[in-house]
Amino acid sequence: MKRILITGAAGFLGSHLCDRFIKEGFFVIGMDNFITGDFKNIKHLENHPCFEFIEYDVTEYITIQNNLDYILHFASPASPIDYLKIPIQTLKVGSLGTHNLLGLAKAKKARLLIASTSEVYGDPLVHPQTEDYYGNVNTIGPRGVYDEAKRFQESITMAYHRFHGLETRIARIFNTYGPRMRLNDGRVIPAFIGQALRGEDLTVFGDGLQTRSFCYVDDQVEAIYRLLLSDYVNPVNIGNPDEITIKDFAEEIINLTQANQKIIYKALPIDDPLQRQPDISLAKELLNWSPKVNRKEGMQKTFNYFKNFSQEELFKSDHKDFSNHIKK
Template sequence: MAKRILITGAAGFLGSHLCDKFIAEGYQVIGMDNLITGDKKNIEHLFQHKSFQFFHHDVTTFVHVPGKLDYILHFASPASPIDYLKIPIQTLKVGSLGTHNLLGLAKEKNARILIASTSEVYGDPQVHPQDENYYGNVNTIGPRGVYDEAKRFQESITMAYHRFHGLETRIARIFNTYGPRMRLNDGRVIPAFIGQALRGEDLTVFGDGSQTRSFCYIDDQIEGIYRLLLSDYQYPVNIGNPEEISILDFAEEIISLTATHQKIVYKELPKDDPLQRQPDISRAKEILNWEPKVKRAEGMKKTYDYFKGLSLEELEKKEHKDFKEHIRK
């Protein structure tokens, strides 16, 4: 009998690709999303698939799934600065109440659970590159704290369930990931740059552009998460691409890729924006036998082709349709 897996945040960027992966691997997949930042278009190709079910549900309220569950992937959360700065309370709730609910469900079903943590737990790091033993440098009361602390709490309660209840848990610390199905106007570096290039706008670089990021293509990220779920390792594992690049150099790459002639304009660096971001993936290499395969030039070409296929309306859309509905909750 096929194993059953619940994937929260299923209509989001990472969640939708995880649905594809586990269906391809022969699992029965239950997708769950409240669609605040997710989009059903990302999973509509699965609606007729016999191995897929979808529940429109907010995991910060009681979560019930009938029947057995073998695995849970908790990927429900706003993940970009635009998202979590507009809906800070929901961001904190999905990391705390939502995680608590899903850990309880995993305990009830005797299921293994993997939670999606983030490189943001390292804050603006004073250690470079960042390995899993680094505790981070986070401003708990800054504007980004709602996301950073939600994820740090998520890790803490997950390990508490592991230690106190003997629950099988996995923690993926996800670094910057890109590829098809990203939201064009979600504020992250790659869709922001590509969107500006496609609209003929100047590319906006914050600060002097010397801050660095490390970009992992979606296919590599999904494979790393898949291997971590099926591993025997319960502590956090960095999943990301260690190839580091400055934001200014990356802006130049985008201009070259898109064959546009936009200028680069500079704006003030947002508060607590990390100046360096590069994963140490030694643990993933050793435990999961995993490392990224897709070079940035190849991954960016695929991503750009995806964005080029979007409609003019999508290119010009500035705000997700559901924010106004949920902003005061």
């Protein structure tokens, strides 16, 4: 039985990856320090014979008993609210955490896939974004802590590949959504759905003409699985190229939830990307992959997940107190 370590295992995407690799016959070791993850995402695996969980901070030195065949590094704050509130921890998990996992992969002779992001492109001047575009990132802006953590993560991963011959893979992940997202974490989809279910007006930043492209989690997981088992070492865009403006998307949410709310507009945050659309030609060619779940279907599944939340959950602040995770 192949053994795989998945960091960020209690997070949205990490927990779905745990499910998929167990289904594929792997023994999964999940790791998370719950700085943004939630145990409820993996509670169903608590007593599974092919799952082991370790509560741990990957920015500390990592040891794993016995052999290890693969590592998926998905530990990182991924929403603006989180990485603006814990900027140093965001930088550390992308740098020190990645360095530790590269060292572990080298020691275990394991293949490592890192979760990079479309944010390495910043506010892009090229549209749609291709893997050979270097990006337009403000290194000292408030979003720079996340963008630069991921850019460094890619650089050190390629350095280990070139210098040590380590088997590495890089997934550049575009906006992904589905069940187990945190309701009020600041990302577009859970923010809109949460506002609709609470009877609040939907908040759109700027004029709403900025674009996003949303990929359903099952499609994302499928692509990551194929990329890990592929022979390609350079970055690969993984996302859904079906682009939509935020204003139009807000209208879709109102229609989906049958809410009677209106859209209100607020100032656009600093360095918020105006366009986001992946060119997935490389993923189609290398992985024989393209998204299968359209936005209407995916959003219905996501809404069905959230609409079962209790009133307490709907109105509970998701802005975590990170004090227990921050070293003084």
